Amino acid sequence: MRPGEPAPDVVPVTEAPAAAPAPPAEPAPAARRPGRLRRTAAAARATWPQALAAAVAGLALAVAFPPYxxxxxxxxxxxxxxxxTHGRTAKQGAWFGFALGLPFFVALLKWLQVIGWDxxxxxxxVEALFFVPLGAGLAVTSRLPAAPLWAACLWVxxxxxxxxxxxGGFPWGRLAFANTDTPYTPLAALGGAPLVTFAVALTGALLAWAALRLWPLLRARPLALPRAVAAPLAGALGLAAAVTAAGYAVPVRTDADDTVSIAVVQGNVQQAGMDFLGRPMMILNNHVEATLQLADDIDAGRTERPDLVIWPENASDLDPYTEPEAYAVIDRAAKAVGVPILVGALVDHPTREGYVENQGIVWxxxxxxxxxxxxxxPVPFGEYVPFREQLSTVITRLERVPRDFYPGEESGVLDVGPARLGDVICFEVAYDGIVRDTVNDGARALVVQTNNxxxxxxxxxxxxLAMSKLRAVEHGRAIVTAATSGISAVVAPDGTIEQRTEEFTQDVLTAELPLRDDRxxxxxxxAxxxxxxxxxxxxxxxxxxLRDRVRRRAAASPGGPSEEAV
Structure with missing residues (x-):
């Protein structure tokens, strides 16, 4: 302090009072607090390139199926x-699974646009939702050794x-149904469609495993591949090649115990779409007309008389048991050709009023x-309406299914002339159990009556038709597909299409059908x-x-090892 300056005020030093406890922090406003929806949206934005890649893969998967x-x-x-999904969380894997599944099924099932794009x-x-747990499971099991094996099992x-x-499920879009004429197809004779799916998925997962390990090395050292990595890569690619070639080692039995001559009648319809039935008797008359022409060719010596004739599903659009006119024309066709006819017909249920049965009848x-x-x-919403009373008030289109189809309870093994055939109607060919039960009950060949x-x-x-090719190999049976408007076909036990018709044409196929007893x-x-x-x-x-839960508990226990150590 300089001389002459007044002395500053002296403030006595005292002990600072104890700090009062801070009031509890108020929760942040809702607008500032990130909610689950915002976190989900942020995560989706962060992974949109991967989701886009999954969607493109889904479209590519659809192109793997017919008609491509x-x-x-x-x-x-x-x-x-x-x-x-490799190394991702379960939620991220689930998102990628859905991103692949939805465009895949939209592209695969676009034929349903006849009913409506909705x-x-x-x-x-609905079908894409099954890819949600698939994606989650792939992400979780990618952290395990032998990840491709678990991935293939999860696809199954x-x-x-x-x-x-x-x-009752909807099996369309199985990996096996995209591989009905590939190196994997013979595996169906060993484990059915599920084994074909497993082999396809295992090969794809092994290729992914190799790519995940090869790509970082190529980016860092494109001219050098460490020996420690080269051996596992070679092993993965070699195993993928071995799985692909395994089908060639499976014997596909095609030798016949007996044969039967058949004629498949495709009568055609007047118009495609939802209203194909048109006026009653029109479709039935088409099939009668084609059969009478076949009878004329037999009488004129232009073709040999078959042992039996096969008509498709809904060949008779009237119940022949209750409609005398329908009965008369079918009987006339059978007498003219002189052999039994397997007739597809809609039949009123004998005891349940208002119900109809979709039948194959030996005439x-x-x-x-x-x-x-x-x-x-029966097909839900196509041949019957679940929860009809509740849904019909909301979805008026369901009125186009006026009567519900009543399901049968027995397999379709029928003696049609000299042949013991197994009848499978339309979409039933997609269901493993129905076709397998028919063969195990004694069918020597299979008939798929369908109306497409x-x-x-x-x-x-x-x-x-691709499903019929796979079923032929799976069960070692020749398969006849009889369709009202096409595609009708004769498929050999090795899955080869020997004959087929064009769509929307009236045609008759004749063939010598091999019959087999071996299973x-x-x-x-x-199963x-x-x-x-x-x-x-x-x-x-x-x-x-379970492993992750044990690790978390061990890390959280007092004196336990850290989570990293565990």
């Missing part, structure tokens, strides 16, 4: 989803669930209608391979969850 038949794309789609999107959305588990629920030229098979698995007029020229008939390994094992593979995948997923 670029089957290697099924491997690519599996590989892409495996790469995208039907395409609605069913696709996804199809196992989708083939059964809801409302003898002398004794008339005899044994019959009733379709076991609603979906003509949309790609759906080609997709359904394949797949017939003997039944066991599918259950086993699905269970392995689900147990692997559950095992990772």
């Amino acid at each position: 038949d670029i089957w290697p794309l099924s491997l690519v789609a599996v590989a892409v989803l495996s790469v995208l 039907t395409v999107v609605g069913l696709s959305l 588990a996804q199809e196992w669930a989708r083939d059964r629920v809801p409302l 003898d030229p002398e004794t008339g209608p005899g044994d019959s098979y009733t379709k076991q698995h 007029a609603t979906y003509g020229r949309t790609g759906q008939p080609e997709q359904q 394949t390994v797949s017939d003997r094992l039944g 066991a391979p599918e259950w086993a593979l699905a269970a392995v995948g689900l147990l692997a997923w559950a095992g990772v969850g």
Whole structure:
């Protein structure tokens, strides 16, 4: 202090009072607090390039199926989803699975646009939901050793669930159905469609495993591949090649125990689309007309008399038991051709008023209608309306299904003339159990009676015919597909299409059909391979969850090791 300056005020030093406890912090305003929806949106924005890649893979997977038949794309789609889900969280994997599944099913099921695009999107959305747990499971099990194995099993588990629920399931879009004429196809004789799916998924997952390990090395050291990595890569690629080639080692039995000559009548319809039935008797008269022409050719010596004739589903649009006119024209056709006809007809239920049965009826030229098979698995919303009372008030389009189809309870093994055939009606060819039970009950060849007029020229008939090709190899049986408007075909036991018709033409196919009694390994094992593979995948997923829970508990316990140490 300089001389002459006044002394500053002296403030006595005192002990600072104790700080009062801080009031509890008020929660941040809702606008500032990130909610679950905002976090989800942010995560979606952060992963949109990967989701876009998954969507493109889904479209590529659809192109693997008929009518395009670029089957290697099924491997690519599996590989892409495996790469995208690798090392991700379960939620991220679920999102990528859905991003692949929705465009896949929209593109695959676009033939349903005949009914309406809302039907395409609605069913696709339901089916894509099964890819949500698939994606989550792929992400979780990608942290395990032998990840490609668990991935392939999870693909089987996804199809196992989708083939059964809801409302009896919808098996369209199985990996096996994109591989009905590929190196994987013969595996169906050992483990059915599930084993084909497993092999395709395993190959794709192995390719993904190799790509995940090769790509970083190529980016960092494009001219050098460490020996420690080269060996596992070679092993993965070699195993993928071995799985692909494994089908060539499976014997596909085609030798016949007996043969029967057949004629398949495709009568055609007057118009495609939802209203193909048109005026009553029109479709029936078409099939009668084609059969009478066949009889004229037989009498004139232009063709030999077959042992039996096969008509398609709904060949008779009237119940021949209650409509005398329908009975008379069918009986006339059978007498003219002189051999039994397997007639597809809609028949009123004998005891339940208002219900109809979709039947295949053996019509003898002398004794008339005899044994019959009733379709076991009517199509929801196509042949019956679930929750009709509740839904019909909201969806007026359901009125176009005026009567519900009543399901049958027995397999379709029928004696048609000298042949013991197994009848499978339309979409039933997609269901493993129905076809397998028919073969195990004694069918020596299979007949798929179908009516694809609603979906003509949309790609759906080609997709359904591909299923017949796989079933032929799976069960070692020749398969005859008889369609009202096409595609009718004769498929050999090795899956080769020997004859086929064009769509929307009246035609008759004649062939010598091989009959076989031997059952394949797949017939003997039944659904066991599918259950086993699905269970392995689900147990692997559950095992990772259990392991992670044990680690968290160990890390949180007092004196326990850190989570990193565990």
